[in-house]
Amino acid sequence: MAKVDTSLVAHLPLFAGVTPEALDEILREARSARYPKNSAIFEQGADAQSFFLLLHGHVRAAKTTPTGEQIVVRYVAPGETFGLAMAIGATRYPATAIAVDDSVVLIWPTSAWPRLIERFPSLAANTLQTVGTRLQESHTRILEMSTQQVEQRVAHALLRLAKQSGKKLEHGIEIDFPISRQDIAQMTGTTLHTVSRILSGWESQGLVESGRQRIILRDPHGIVVLAERSPDSGPA
Amino acid sequence: MAKVDTSLVAHLPLFAGVTPEALDEILREARSARYPKNSAIFEQGADAQSFFLLLHGHVRAAKTTPTGEQIVVRYVAPGETFGLAMAIGATRYPATAIAVDDSVVLIWPTSAWPRLIERFPSLAANTLQTVGTRLQESHTRILEMSTQQVEQRVAHALLRLAKQSGKKLEHGIEIDFPISRQDIAQMTGTTLHTVSRILSGWESQGLVESGRQRIILRDPHGIVVLAERSPDSGPA
DNA sequence: CCGATAGTTTGCGATAGCGCAAAACGGGAC
DNA sequence: GTCCCGTTTTGCGCTATCGCAAACTATCGG
Numbered sequence: 001m002a003k004v005d006t007s008l009v010a011h012l013p014l015f016a017g018v019t020p021e022a023l024d025e026i027l028r029e030a031r032s033a034r035y036p037k038n039s040a041i042f043e044q045g046a047d048a049q050s051f052f053l054l055l056h057g058h059v060r061a062a063k064t065t066p067t068g069e070q071i072v073v074r075y076v077a078p079g080e081t082f083g084l085a086m087a088i089g090a091t092r093y094p095a096t097a098i099a100v101d102d103s104v105v106l107i108w109p110t111s112a113w114p115r116l117i118e119r120f121p122s123l124a125a126n127t128l129q130t131v132g133t134r135l136q137e138s139h140t141r142i143l144e145m146s147t148q149q150v151e152q153r154v155a156h157a158l159l160r161l162a163k164q165s166g167k168k169l170e171h172g173i174e175i176d177f178p179i180s181r182q183d184i185a186q187m188t189g190t191t192l193h194t195v196s197r198i199l200s201g202w203e204s205q206g207l208v209e210s211g212r213q214r215i216i217l218r219d220p221h222g223i224v225v226l227a228e229r230s231p232d233s234g235p236a
Numbered sequence: 237m238a239k240v241d242t243s244l245v246a247h248l249p250l251f252a253g254v255t256p257e258a259l260d261e262i263l264r265e266a267r268s269a270r271y272p273k274n275s276a277i278f279e280q281g282a283d284a285q286s287f288f289l290l291l292h293g294h295v296r297a298a299k300t301t302p303t304g305e306q307i308v309v310r311y312v313a314p315g316e317t318f319g320l321a322m323a324i325g326a327t328r329y330p331a332t333a334i335a336v337d338d339s340v341v342l343i344w345p346t347s348a349w350p351r352l353i354e355r356f357p358s359l360a361a362n363t364l365q366t367v368g369t370r371l372q373e374s375h376t377r378i379l380e381m382s383t384q385q386v387e388q389r390v391a392h393a394l395l396r397l398a399k400q401s402g403k404k405l406e407h408g409i410e411i412d413f414p415i416s417r418q419d420i421a422q423m424t425g426t427t428l429h430t431v432s433r434i435l436s437g438w439e440s441q442g443l444v445e446s447g448r449q450r451i452i453l454r455d456p457h458g459i460v461v462l463a464e465r466s467p468d469s470g471p472a
Numbered sequence: 473c474c475g476a477t478a479g480t481t482t483g484c485g486a487t488a489g490c491g492c493a494a495a496a497c498g499g500g501a502c
Numbered sequence: 503g504t505c506c507c508g509t510t511t512t513g514c515g516c517t518a519t520c521g522c523a524a525a526c527t528a529t530c531g532g
Contacts, residue, residue, distance in 0.1 A: 065383055067466055069383045071378060071379050071382045073375055087364055088365055088367075088369055090368075090372070094372055117357070121353070121354065121357040124353075124357060128323055128324065128360055128363055128364045129323075129325045131324075131367050131368055131371055132320070132367055134371055135371045135374060136326070138374035138375060138378065139299055139330070139331070139374060142307060142374065142381065142425070143299055143301060143307050145382070146425035147301055147303075150488080150489070180508090181511095182509085189378070189382035191489080191491080192509090193489090194488090194489060194490075197489095197511085197512080199510095200512085211498080212497085212499075212508085213509075230303055386519070416479065417479075417480065418479080418480095427521080428479090429481085429482085429519090429520075429521080430518090430519060432479095432480060433481080433482080433519095435480095436480095436481070436482085447479095447528075448478085448480075448527085448528055448529075449478095
């Protein structure tokens with residue numbers, strides 16, 4: 001098994017407060033794997049045998065209803081963990097993870113988790129921190145879904161994506177992985193049709209430039225204004 | 237300061253894997269307090285100086301937007317922790333906590349947390365577990381808000397409340413604390429008007445019996461059926 | 473006992489956004 | 503270069519749900 005370079009991951013929040021030797025020991029328990037674009041890393045409901053740290057690429061975590069409807073739980077960016085079912089006491093994955101780009105991950109067996117946090121309590125503390133942050137973000141999302149209209153929610157979603165995975169261009173910010181109207185709809189609780197209409201509108205105002213699975217924010221500030229606009233303020 | 241009886245809290249998930257002596261030590265750092273009905277325990281945005289364990293009563297955690305709109309994040313039942321801002325690395329409370337009934341809580345200073353989890357790592361692991369569970373529940377809520385209509389969401393919300401804080405009656409289940417139409421609206425992302433209409437409808441079908449801040453599920457199974465009904469199946 | 477107050481019910485438009493359908497488009501495979 | 507398929511765009515009617523307004527009613531304080 002190829003050795004993982006500790007220097008690549010040492011600075012991650014997950015490993016804050018972990019000594020280099022400890023990190024070495026932790027990494028020895030992991031293996032790495034590559035997932036090609038559009039391949040599944042794990043499926044909702046499957047036995048949670050592993051947990052993951054994304055090194056390169058992007059992963060979409062999505063949850064499906066019994067009737068087949070989907071929502072995007074989040075996009076995982078490099079340096080983030082995912083598939084932490086075991087940390088929260090679940091034996092099955094609550095969502096499906098798909099690589100949206102060619103991706104490289106570190107994989108630990110779920111069974112290693114109890115031992116790891118016993119030996120390295122900071123791991124638990126750090127994980128608690130990130131899970132807590134995600135909980136907050138979820139609450140924010142619920143708040144938005146409850147109080148804002150679709151256009152504002154889409155604006156917020158794009159701004160978040162831009163912040164998390166935006167590539168700065170000379171003029172604007174490009175979202176750095178393939179993302180469809182459908183995906184955005186599933187992030188904001190609407191339909192791809194409505195998202196398409198909204199983006200078309202923004203495009204004609206010069207706020208964005210977009211195409212097939214590709215979105216560039218040409219006027220991020222303008223989008224912020226949209227995102228913060230109260231439901232009835234000002235004419236379109 | 238009155239001593240807290242360890243036997244009251246020893247069985248809680250939070251203290252799983254904690255020895256009696258350790259528990260004693262942990263409890264020595266806490267004080268207890270009583271909050272009368274409708275009093276605030278902490279306010280969103282305030283400095284997170286403490287975290288809490290609810291012993292008796294019920295607490296509503298709610299988040300407010302800049303424009304004053306509110307959502308109910310959750311209802312806290314006895315035995316649950318709340319106000320864990322520090323565990324997730326926040327210095328301010330992300331929500332407001334109000335006692336909806338006369339309530340008794342244990343209070344630890346935020347500053348004690350790092351020391352506690354260092355001495356008793358199970359605390360961190362247990363907290364991670366509960367926070368993880370809440371994250372899952374949030375995702376479920378997002379899924380519902382994205383894919384179900386209001387009536388189903390209200391049905392789900394009532395069923396959850398009944399499970400968490402339901403008092404079994406000879407015929408039915410009563411939600412064991414005061415809760416208004418407005419509260420339910422804020423849990424489900426709708427308006428009190430719509431909730432009122434829905435409950436009126438259910439009442440005339442004998443599914444529920446309700447009044448001022450009081451709801452009794454007379455036919456829990458019937459509500460389950462409603463909750464699971466797909467958007468278009470069957471006539472009203 | 474009575475009035476004030478907070479919560480609830482109900483009616484009636486208005487509308488944001490859905491759902492369906494069809495056409496246009498772009499990119500990759502061969 | 504051309505064909506095919508997944509994505510996007512757009513039109514149009516529909517309806518669930520909101521928003522406002524007004525009436526109603528328990529409950530509590532005095």
